[in-house]
Structures are given as structure tokens and as C-alpha cells.
Amino acid sequence: MPKIIIDGKEVECRAGISVLQAALDAGWNIPHYCYHPGLKVVASCRLCLMEMKMPHPQTREPGWAPKLFPACQTPVRKGMEVRFDSDKVRENQKHVMEYYLLDHPLDCPVCDKAGECHLQDYSEQFGNATSRMVEDKHKNPKKDIGSHTLMYSDRCVLCTRCIRFCDEIAGTGELRKVNRGSRNEIDIFPGEPLENELQGNVVDLCPVGSLISKDFQYKQRVWMLNTARSVSPADSRGSTIWIDYNKQGVHRIRSRYNPQVNEWWISDEARFGWKYINSDKRLNTARIRRGVSWEAVGWEELPGILRDRFASADENATAAVLSPMMSCEEAWLLAKFIRQVAPRATLVRGYVPIEGEDKTFPKGFVIKAEKCPNRGGVEQIIAHFGGNSMDFDEFVKAAGAGRFKAAYVVGGYPKEWITEAHARAISKIEILVAHDLFPSLLDQHVAVQIPTASFAEREGSFVNCDGLLQPFERAISPLEGVKADGQFFHELAGEPGLFRAEKFRVSVAGELEMFAKVHVPPDEPKYAH
């Protein structure tokens, strides 16, 4: 661990990183645009320039070198001394910030980035209140560059992060710089739009309002948003995400730094694939079948009804299907409930949706074919409870053969998952409880139908494909008429009080080791972006 001196303070840092990263890690607010720890260094924004002590060419006496050095390009060396807190450095920052705004349209009032824009922040912190330019501004065009992305060239600071992302991480290289000098623009090749499965990341990467997500454009001012730490349910990779929400619901999803899993990136599926949580097709009433019609039941009556129904059935012919869309806590509680009412009940590993094959990108980012977040967790819990267990396919077969009389089937998939063959087989179960997000082919056969909450409305934890248990927070309240699954299963299993995922994990950590090893990714340094 080399020690370096920044602004007269000794800082310990990891070996092999740049001075800029060391300073950011240690809490310095150093302006920078082109530097991103996940991308190659180009040292072109010239904002992070610093002064460095160097031996004098003749006397070998160490002193401040007359020129400035880019902190992003200078690796840390043991004992080196640099400073950012000097007139020379500040003078340069002032000039660069003035340059950035020369041709900027200053359209913050209609820009979606306003409020989280580093051009705004740095202008305020390091720049000038006014521009000395009286000449006409260049007006670079606004371009539609891809299915999810708009490019406002006039707001661009040409940090080239988006270009490097497409080259290095996505490996598709759709974006390029065209023209020279101040006519420089970032653009796509004619007829070759930005169409890779990670393209949403360029919007996160853009330090200014140049790359705008079509999905989020003109939806919300960012200062009206709260944010929750969550884990994407899109695939079994368990990419960590921020859910930006307010009282009107979820507005966007951004990637959350997680060095062990997804680093700074998420797939477009995770970023844009959450719209189903606002669908008006979602189930929103708990109800019981009475003959040919439905009767709504209150959530407070449900635990009693379910207990009675399952108690009346043959315990050998009872099953619970634990969906890999459930959190670990929910799966534990449901397994516990079913074993309370029927100690010999079968625990079924729920349906695992697979789409295509795993897709690996050049630098190792993976989009998993397994489109559920928690197969690993559910399997571990079923193994922990022991007794009878089976896979979903076996369950369908057994149900078709009339092996089960009562079953609690949990779904929660964003897409349709019950086929007609499934429905035909499962319909043989007399007491069928379906806990799902959307109406399905099972509906006409179920005795009790319970709506489930979406991932943004629940809290808990998922175990990803690598066995990491990652907690996620609740962002918004469940849809009206829906109860958060954790709380419902908590009551169903007869646990006292309110369900709190963290408290619950602590309470069962002694029984199942997985709950003790919670992986919480570190936050990025405050001034990194």
C-alpha cells in the first residue's frame, strides 16, 4: 500500500491506481469527465490536472514542476507529492469550465440531466458565473441514435466515455467521433444505430445531459426522486440497481456499483424491463372461488382460511411450489408454513425460465439465460428443510397423475409461464392456491388466488448465480389491494410482529448459514461518477 501526499495530507492507497482515483477514494472532490475507473484512460478533458513535485533537472532538488499533470494518467508512486489546492490548478479548472460552456445551449430547464449534471456541479464549484464569449454559439444537432437513446450534441463535453463503453465493454463500437476541432461530434455510422444490449449504460455514463434515455425523457425532475438499493430480478446474475421512485411510482432504474458482480453496468433488460410492475393487468385482489364466481377476501382472513384448507388435506398429498422469483425470506417462511400444516408436504423447486444462452461481453459482463433472480436461494432453503422435494417438471407430472390434493403455487414471473399442458396437469389438484403477479391459465382451476407484489414493492434478498446473497430494499408501496409478500408469509407462518427482512435474516442466520453471509457492495466514493 503506497503512501502518497495530496495537498499536504498523507493518503494510503491501493497500488497501481491513478492519483485521481486515490484522491477520489480519500474523499477529494476532483473535477473529471473523461476518467472512469471501468474504462481506458484518455486524459482528454484536462480537468483533473494537478501539480506534482519532481526533482529539478540539474540540482535534483525536489520542487513543484512548472507544468501540470493529468491525475487520471499518473499512477501512484510511493512517496510522491501532488497538490490540487493551488492557484495554478484552480486557474486551469476555471478556464476549462469556461470552455465547456462556450457552445453549450444552457437549456437546463428542459434538460433531463439537470440536478445530477456534472456540468452544472462543476460550473458551480470550479467554474465561472458568466461567459466572456460574445460570439455566436455553434448549434450542433440533436440526434436519435438508438432504440433507447437520444444524443444532444450541443450539450456534449466530448469526454468519449460512451465511445469507450461501446468499444470496450459492449464490444460493438457503434459510436464514433466525427469532424475535428470544435465541430467535433459524437455520432453513429449511417444506418448503424446504437443497438447493443447494454446501451442504457451510456446514459448513466454521460456526465452531462448529452445522452438521454428516451424512456425517462421529460418524465421527472431528478430532484423529485428518491432512490432505493435493489437487486435486478431480470436474470440470475443479481446485478445491483438503484430504483428511482417517488409517490407516483418507479421512474427509472440505474446501475449500482458492485465490483464483484456487475461492476458499473447493467443490461437493458434490467434497466428497461421493469414496466410490468405498472401494468393494469396485474392481479390486485385476494379472492376465493365460490362455485363459478369469485369472492374477495380480506388479507387478515387469508391466513386462517389457508391454514384450514391445507389442514383438511392429506399431508402426503400436499405441496408448495417455491418460485425462484421469491426472496429467500419469503421462501423460508412459506416452506415453514407448509411444513407446519403438513409436515410431510413436498417442497417443489419452482419453474426456472430460460431464454437462449448466457451472453458474455468482451470484458466479462454476462447476461444470464436464466431469467429469475433467486434459484440458488430457493434451492438452498428447500435443501435445508429436507423431506420430500422435487423439480417443477416432476411436480407437473405427479400432479397430472393425481398425486397431489393440495398445493400452494407461487409464480411472480413477468411473463406468462403456465402452458396449457401445465394447467391441465395442475388442474387435477383440488385445493389449488395460486400466488401470482398476472392472470394465468391456472385461474379457472384455483381455489384461492393471491396477488403478489413486484420486486420494487418488496424487501428481502436474492442469491445470485455465484451464490452471493444480496439484500434489496423496498422502493414503493404495493399496488392497492396487494400485500407485500414478506409480511403476508410472515403472518401465514405465525410469526409475531412486522416483517423486516434484515431482522429476519439475523434471526435465522443461526439455522441456515447463507443468511449470515450478506453481500453488500461498497458505495462508490462520494465524488466519483
Next chain:
Amino acid sequence: MPYERVLMQNVGVPNSTSLQVYKAAGGYQGLVKAFGMKPGEVVDLVRQSNLRGRGGAGFPAGVKWGFLPIDREITYLCVNADESEPPTFCNRITIEHDPHMLLEGILIAGYATGSTVAYIYMRGEFMEQFHVLQKALDEAYQAGYFGKNILGSGYDLECYIHRGAGAYVCGEETGLIESLEGKRGQPRIKPPFPAIEGAFHKPTVVNNVETLACLPHILTRGLDWWLSLGTEASKGPKMYCISGPVNRPGCYEAPLGITVRELIYGDDFGGGMRDGKKVKGVFPGGLSVGVLRGDIFPKPPDGQVDPAKGYDELDCILDFDDPRHYGLLGLGTAAAVVIPEDVDIRDVLLNVTRFYSHESCGQCTQCREGTNWIYRIARRIQSGAGRSYDLDLIAELTENMGMMPGLSICGLPDGAVYPIRTLVQKFRAEFERHIAAQTPDAVAKTIKAINPAAYELPIQEGRALAHVGGSMQEIGDRL
């Protein structure tokens, strides 16, 4: 004793581009001599000759070769024939009239550095020259000067000519390498320097055409001959270009160390100004080194150099060091362009700023935005709506660009800063005269027309006043 031309010895000789004529004049003897030595001895010889790079920066070629790592597997030699500095055309003369001298230089440099592949990166506009050089290269290949086991020495060298697409910045060595690799021509961040990691991530030597053309002569004529030419720190012959309204514009060879006055007025060189005009100013080494005052200014009474005083500066010696005393960047390409007395200095500023604004690659913010901002200011000054403050602003902006203060990746903005700054400083009085002669409301009207928002801000003047001061005001007072 009149000086005997060496670099231009075959210029004007009939059929000088053919191998036969070149060999008849003693061609490829330097190569034979080099093959008689060890590569390290050739490097030492070049280091002792203190052959400084002719491309502009004047870095000693032998030292540059010494930066190559010892345990390298492959070395590339890149020949910088992207001659794009505005009034410069000496490489063009070499390629057009004596391509084999360049090829021999390439072979010697390639042998000395252990290069196995040489790329000649040629300016995109050099169409005719490309065909001349390609023909000469084919001829040399046929005669066994390139390819495997050259002249039975066991040394192999392949040579390719690559044509650029016409970007000034590709004359910068890393920009050249990027362009050669087929990427967008923009300079790379350094370190690593090309000697460590250059073309295709392998050690690479980049040398200018004229630098390489000197090598055969160092070998055949010997170190003593070489060291007898030139001034103390600048040795050897140099091809000087002179353009503008002189009687004999063209390229002339002389030992390093002639003065600008000789170049303009000497009978062997420019032959004096056309129509007996006086010189207002001269860019002595390509545009990028900056401007010298001409003889419309009074002669310095004591003959002392002082760029801060408004005296005639034509006594500047064109070697690698003396131009620095006049506030210039260096020798540059030693291609002078003369501004006659009847040219409006505002037009000169506009032309200079337009060039750099157009050629900035757009990587570093200061250069990308700064050069264009200055161009826009120059355009307004030229249109008759300048402010005295604009001159201060231009001078301030030039202080905030360039590789020397560490603010950019390559030297292009340094090359932009020097001509612009020296123009504004040395000809400030003339700018001020033009500004004083404008109609009183010209500035207000123009600014209102082009940018109403800026005009509405009274803060402009306040800031303008606040920013006057520092070095520019002092210079203004002195003038």
C-alpha cells in the same frame, strides 16, 4: 568559398529521380559504409553528429534512437512525410527530386535501429509525389536495396508508403501512428512514448524526411565535414523555404545559422522584396513558431535582442536556439513566410487562427474550444468590430493552452499559441490603431447582431475590466 549543396545536390539534374542518376552521383555509398559498421556504431555516429530532428522540435535523432528498449523483438520505422506546416515544402522537394536520398536514409536509420519494417506516412495531398516515391521504391526493390538480405549484409527491410487523409495533426508522431494503424488521427497520451510502444504496440522510431536525408551524407562525408557546418548547437545543412512577396520564393539549402534578413534579402535566397516593399513581419519557421517584426520597425540602437521592445527582428539567426530569444517556439521547419507592409495584420490573425481552429483534433478541451474561440474573436476583429479587451482576452487564452504548461496531449496548441500570441503582442499597436478607427458603435452593433443575449449582459464590460491586467497590460504599455 560558395557552399556546396548536398541535400539538394540532385535538384535540377535531369532525371534525378532515377536510381541510375542517384548512383552516378555517389548514391547508396552511405548505406554501403553503414553496412560496414555495427548498428550501434551508426547510432553513436549520429549521436556524435548531434543531428537534430528537422521536423520542427529539433530533438536529437541519435538520442531518440537510444530510447528504444534493448530487448525489443520488432522495431518499426515511421517516416514522417506528412509535411503540413503551412509555408513548408522542403520535404516535397526532396521527394519530388531526390527520392532515393530519402530511401537511403531510411535504410541507414532502419539498419541502425534494427527496424524490419518502414512505413512512409505521406501527406494526403502529395499525389504526384506519392507516384514519384513509389516508382523510386519499386526501382530500389528491384535493385535489391529493399527486401531480404540487402546487398548481402543479412539485413532485411520492407518499406511501405501510406498516404494520409490530409490532417495537420497526423504530423504529430503519435497522431501519425494512430492514423497509420487505421484509426482516427489523433495523438495518443504519453507515456508510453513511441520508442517503447508505438505502431501496433511495438517500439517505433518516427523521423522526419529531411532528418533521414541527412544520414547518407553524414556517413559518406564524415563527421568532421558535418560538424564544420552550422552554429554551435545546430550542426549540418538545412533546407530553408521562403515564400511570400519576395523576388525568388523557393527552397534553398544553407548551413544552419543564416539570419532571416539573409533569407529574405540574400541574393542566393529570396533576393529581396518584390516591388521594393518593406517587411511588416515574418513567420520564420513555419506558422507555428510565431512571428518576427519586419523592417518597417526601427533598428535596435544597440543591436540587442529584446522582443518586448518594438524593434526590427530580422537579425534572428535561424538555428535551433536563437529564435527562442525573440519569444518564438524554436526553429520549426525553417520555412519563412513574409508579410509585406501593405497587409492588414487583422487578416493575418484571422488566417492563422482559422488554420488552427480547423486543424485541432478536438481531444483536449483547451485546444478544441480555445482555438475556435480565438478564431471567432479574430473574425469579429477583422470585420471591424474589435475591442481592445479582445486582444487581452486572446493573450490570456493563449496562456491556457498547450503541451508545455501540461494542458494538452500534443504540441498542436503550442503551435497555435505562439503565432497568435506573438502577433497580438508584437503588433498590438497596429491592432489598436484599427480598433480606434472603427465606427464608435461598431462593437455594440455587431455583438447585438450576433448574440443578443451577450449584449444584454452589462457584466461583460465589468468582467472585461477586471481581467485587464497582468502581463498583457504591461506589454500594452510598453508598445
